[in-house]
Amino acid sequence: MGIPTIRSSRARVRASSLSTLRLIQRNSTASGSHVNNGVSSNRNIASDLPEKLPPLSPDARKFLSRLIRVDQAGELGADLIYAGQHFVFKRSIPSIAPLIKHMWDQEIHHHKTFDDLQNKHRIRPSLFSPVWKVAALGLGAGTAMMGKEAAMACTVAVETVIGEHYNNQLRVLVQILENEMRTSKNGQDSEELRALANTVRQFRDDELEHLDTAVENDAEKARPYMLLTETIKNGCRAAVWLAERF
Numbered sequence: 001m002g003i004p005t006i007r008s009s010r011a012r013v014r015a016s017s018l019s020t021l022r023l024i025q026r027n028s029t030a031s032g033s034h035v036n037n038g039v040s041s042n043r044n045i046a047s048d049l050p051e052k053l054p055p056l057s058p059d060a061r062k063f064l065s066r067l068i069r070v071d072q073a074g075e076l077g078a079d080l081i082y083a084g085q086h087f088v089f090k091r092s093i094p095s096i097a098p099l100i101k102h103m104w105d106q107e108i109h110h111h112k113t114f115d116d117l118q119n120k121h122r123i124r125p126s127l128f129s130p131v132w133k134v135a136a137l138g139l140g141a142g143t144a145m146m147g148k149e150a151a152m153a154c155t156v157a158v159e160t161v162i163g164e165h166y167n168n169q170l171r172v173l174v175q176i177l178e179n180e181m182r183t184s185k186n187g188q189d190s191e192e193l194r195a196l197a198n199t200v201r202q203f204r205d206d207e208l209e210h211l212d213t214a215v216e217n218d219a220e221k222a223r224p225y226m227l228l229t230e231t232i233k234n235g236c237r238a239a240v241w242l243a244e245r246f
């Protein structure tokens, strides 16, 4: 039961990635960039776009504010989930602690990056930030106390939702870049947009790596796997919805 579910989760995120890659490939081809295959275009999501890009429209700027707010909240949550897991595993299963620490370090970097972007653009944090902190720490520590498999199942659920979320953002970012490019001369703001697209792409790849790591470390052996992962996924989707708006 578990294995097909995990594979379908990964397949869906991967399929979603492919749709983004095709869109990026079309944009790159239209702008005269040379693209060998989908992977190479994904690796150069922003650098394949033309050099001169316009300032942002109000709608694009609104999208960016929402993106930075929700991603900062998400990475704050991821940071604390792994912090909670690491706190428990350091005592209960020390052999797994370094693996958790590796993923935690990446989340700390993600979190700090979006903290910096939030400060730089003066975007207010999610009003629910205190709730995200408590919930994430509790989720991380709670699943770790259930055992290694449950903690890995938690990672599968969280990273599946976040991988999909980042892919959706990448699609919109590429379209905004394309639209803005048609209508303006000054590229200063859009340079930032390109850098942001690169950041989102890089973090999406990190999250998918975490997803693969969790699958390789017995996530599917967690019981009750379906109940656990579907509950966590629904919680993450609700958190994303709220953090984008409040």
Ligand SMILES: [Fe+2]
Residues within 6 Å of the ligand: 075, 078, 106, 107, 110, 203, 207
């Ligand atoms: Fe992350």
Ligand SMILES: [Fe+2]
Residues within 6 Å of the ligand: 078, 107, 159, 206, 207, 210
């Ligand atoms: Fe992650």
